[in-house]
Amino acid sequence: MPERASGAAGPLGLFGGTFDPVHYGHLRLAEEAIAHLGLTGVRWIPAGHPPHRGTPQVTAEQRLAMVLRSTAENPRFSVDPAEVEASAPSYTVHTLTRLRSELGAQRPLVLLVGADAFAGLASWHRWRDLFALAHIAVSHRPGFPVETASLPHELATEFGDRRTTDTAVLAAAPAGQIVTFAMTQLAISATQIRKLLANGLSARYLLPDAVLDYIQDHSLYRNS
Numbered sequence: 390m391p392e393r394a395s396g397a398a399g400p401l402g403l404f405g406g407t408f409d410p411v412h413y414g415h416l417r418l419a420e421e422a423i424a425h426l427g428l429t430g431v432r433w434i435p436a437g438h439p440p441h442r443g444t445p446q447v448t449a450e451q452r453l454a455m456v457l458r459s460t461a462e463n464p465r466f467s468v469d470p471a472e473v474e475a476s477a478p479s480y481t482v483h484t485l486t487r488l489r490s491e492l493g494a495q496r497p498l499v500l501l502v503g504a505d506a507f508a509g510l511a512s513w514h515r516w517r518d519l520f521a522l523a524h525i526a527v528s529h530r531p532g533f534p535v536e537t538a539s540l541p542h543e544l545a546t547e548f549g550d551r552r553t554t555d556t557a558v559l560a561a562a563p564a565g566q567i568v569t570f571a572m573t574q575l576a577i578s579a580t581q582i583r584k585l586l587a588n589g590l591s592a593r594y595l596l597p598d599a600v601l602d603y604i605q606d607h608s609l610y611r612n613s
């Protein structure tokens with residue numbers, strides 16, 4: 390899918406997730422990452438077969454459709470359907486390797502993760518290899534501290550010296566740094582939205598109306 394962002398050589402944000410469903414916490418993370426980190430755009434990459442969790446309640450195609458609806462009007466957002474279309478598990482290291490060959494060795498790539506996802510990084514497939522492929526930008530998320538002391542031991546000891554709040558490092562190299570950034574704190578989760586909908590309660594204003602309309606039209610996240 391072609392990049393909708395302009396400025397082809399600047400740092401590009403890559404935002405993977407289950408997006409089950411996509412909500413305003415995700416959208417603000419991507420929007421604020423562009424501003425705080427000087428990104429040319431954000432490529433959203435919905436996971437097809439997430440290796441770290443149980444089977445999502447809706448199909449990968451439906452999660453992709455919701456991401457497409459919520460990002461369509463932002464020219465700096467693009468959506469990469471490759472993980473949804475693949476039959477193999479969605480390991481981030483494979484996705485980054487593919488994007489590296491597509492975008493070239495020099496383009497700064499910035500993997501965007503929330504603090505909760507970053508805390509689990511050391512359990513990801515070939516996680517040490519990620520640093521040769523991309524930078525990692527960690528956003529603050531309510532309830533999940535980002536201090537080094539709260540990181541898994543291997544990550545803190547092996548990669549602690551790569552952490553910085555100086556976002557200029559992202560444009561200066563293609564990969565290898567860990568940057569933390571503070572975004573507007575939104576205590577919204579897909580889990581909370583799924584629970585509300587399963588109980589017949591309103592999830593309005595936690596996610597875009599276009600996504601809620603899609604959920605209603607397809608009778609998703611209902612208990613029965």
Ligand code: ATP
Nearest residue numbers: 406407408414502503504506530575577578579580
């Ligand atoms: P679930 O509740 O099903 O675990 P989630 O709301 O955490 O889902 P994911 O699709 O798992 O959403 O998250 C994708 C990425 O977005 C992760 O890196 C996660 O840390 C980040 N993220 C999700 N919600 C927020 C939020 N409210 N604030 C900051 N980051 C968030």
